Amino acid sequence: MQRNALPHQKIVYVCLNERENGACCAAKGSAAIHAALKEAVKARGLNRQVRVSRSGCMDRCGRGVNVLVFPDGIWYSEVSEGDIDTILEEVLKDIA
């Protein structure tokens, strides 16, 4: 085992979990939100500072799409594509 410093200043986790009954973030468009956040970070040249990553279920399926920002400790729920700019602004405001 190796013990390392975090490789990114922030990690934005987007739940992409999919359930057969449709009660999940995937059914509410989380893949598109994940892709848009990832592309926006890349377009700003901030891939080394901010990682946009997929997550499994965060146990808040009824409030999806769920997005968690580490290490900020911020949890966005009921996220839609219209919220992407707001999330980006908040996530990136203190990135060096």
Ligand code: FES
């Ligand atoms: S499916 Fe996203 S929190 Fe459960």
